[in-house]
Amino acid sequence: MIDETTPPRVDSEVGPLRAVLLHRPGNELKRLTPRNNDQLLFDSIPWVDRAQEEHDAFAEVLRGRGVEVLLLADALRTALGDTRAHAAGVHAAVDERRLGPDLADSLRSHLSSVSPAVLAEVLMAGMTFEELPAAEGASLVRLMNHPNDFAVDPLPNLLFTRDSSAWIGNRVAVSSLTMPARVRETAVLDLIYAYHPWFRHAARAYGAHSAPIEGGDVMLLSPGVLAIGVGERTTAAGAESLARSVFADGIAHTVLAVPIQQTRATMHLDTVCTMVAADAVVMYPLSRDSLTAFTMRPTDDGSVKVEGPAPFLTAAAEAMGIDRLRVIDTGLDPVTAEREQWDDGNNTLALAPGVVVGYERNVETNARLAEAGIEVLAITGSELGSGRGGPRCMSCPIRRESI
Numbered sequence: 136m137i138d139e140t141t142p143p144r145v146d147s148e149v150g151p152l153r154a155v156l157l158h159r160p161g162n163e164l165k166r167l168t169p170r171n172n173d174q175l176l177f178d179s180i181p182w183v184d185r186a187q188e189e190h191d192a193f194a195e196v197l198r199g200r201g202v203e204v205l206l207l208a209d210a211l212r213t214a215l216g217d218t219r220a221h222a223a224g225v226h227a228a229v230d231e232r233r234l235g236p237d238l239a240d241s242l243r244s245h246l247s248s249v250s251p252a253v254l255a256e257v258l259m260a261g262m263t264f265e266e267l268p269a270a271e272g273a274s275l276v277r278l279m280n281h282p283n284d285f286a287v288d289p290l291p292n293l294l295f296t297r298d299s300s301a302w303i304g305n306r307v308a309v310s311s312l313t314m315p316a317r318v319r320e321t322a323v324l325d326l327i328y329a330y331h332p333w334f335r336h337a338a339r340a341y342g343a344h345s346a347p348i349e350g351g352d353v354m355l356l357s358p359g360v361l362a363i364g365v366g367e368r369t370t371a372a373g374a375e376s377l378a379r380s381v382f383a384d385g386i387a388h389t390v391l392a393v394p395i396q397q398t399r400a401t402m403h404l405d406t407v408c409t410m411v412a413a414d415a416v417v418m419y420p421l422s423r424d425s426l427t428a429f430t431m432r433p434t435d436d437g438s439v440k441v442e443g444p445a446p447f448l449t450a451a452a453e454a455m456g457i458d459r460l461r462v463i464d465t466g467l468d469p470v471t472a473e474r475e476q477w478d479d480g481n482n483t484l485a486l487a488p489g490v491v492v493g494y495e496r497n498v499e500t501n502a503r504l505a506e507a508g509i510e511v512l513a514i515t516g517s518e519l520g521s522g523r524g525g526p527r528c529m530s531c532p533i534r535r536e537s538i
């Protein structure tokens with residue numbers, strides 16, 4: 136049971152984790168084929184049953200450490216129990232530009248009559264033309280599409296709950312996602328945060344989503360200090376908009392914008408760096424030597440002052456008010472480091488200062504963390520990792536204790 140009486144709040148990356156939003160992979164992963172996996176942002180075709188087992192084990196590790204786990208599908212079904220949410224869910228599922236007016240009308244009227252559970256499944260796993268309700272007459276769109284084409288796209292990347300929303304203090308930022316395969320995730324998270332009873336009173340950061348930001352790029356270095364990766368997913372405009380929003384709400388005093396390489400291997404800041412203690416990160420050595428940061432602070436007249444760039448580690452330590460940020464390197468040698476960075480060795484989820492969850496396959500990185508006194512709770516991720524995301528990507532902290 137989730138304790139819904141304690142309001143959400145997250146001030147850091149490493150404060151003891153108390154509640155988290157996860158998504159147990161479901162039928163949306165069964166939509167992946169060799170023809171669509173690139174477009175749907177998976178590097179191979181996962182074995183779905185095994186991915187679910189791996190995910191269940193991940194959730195159990197968290198529960199075993201006192202973390203309440205809210206599953207996205209449960210939260211969505213609960214939210215869709217509200218008639219306004221149900222109507223908004225139907226609107227989010229039906230894309231008239233794709234279906235044309237006839238098919239869009241008939242799908243709208245069909246979905247309006249289905250249960251919250253069925254609508255939730257359509258929103259997550261999508262629908263093929265073959266699965267559309269039988270309609271009288273022949274729609275041109277139905278005739279001209281292959282039965283296995285998607286009438287409603289599946290959302291296999293819902294698994295990566297980190298990216299679609301992020302809590303900053305007592306506010307939630309629902310992301311504006313960049314890649315076409317993930318854009319509709321915003322509507323799903325919007326429904327959950329607007330209509331699930333736990334979140335109904337939660338204030339929003341960032342407001343109506345405009346310039347792209349993704350939660351994998353947002354890092355709460357310490358209370359009031361954010362780092363935002365700017366690269367393949369989050370744009371400079373997104374970082375500036377989020378900075379303005381958190382300054383205006385008084386939930387941060389410094390935001391670092393950190394340019395990262397625009398490649399798939401480094402799609403988010405948390406693919407090269409995550410925090411493992413209040414003053415320590417695990418970091419890809421190539422990034423350690425090259426990452427820089429622009430520092431943004433609010434001015435008295437309500438605008439934003441930008442300084443830099445400066446080396447990331449220096450700018451971060453200064454903003455956090457500490458002497459230095461300790462760095463634990465990924466891997467052992469450059470080739471191992473590159474392999475383990477690709478396999479999300481940097482993408483750890485902190486359960487408390489000095490306690491992280493990591494993929495077991497990243498043997499060298501985990502050994503280095505252990506040498507540095509960090510406890511690594513190792514999980515299997517052979518199938519989960521096929522979407523290119525690790526424990527941090529697969530979790531959206533909702534409540535952490537202060538450090």
Ligand SMILES: NC(=O)NCCC[C@H](N)C(=O)O
Nearest residue numbers: 176295351403522523524528
């Ligand atoms: N924070 C993260 O790095 N998330 C991983 C997202 C993986 C997903 N397949 C994507 O390409 O968006």
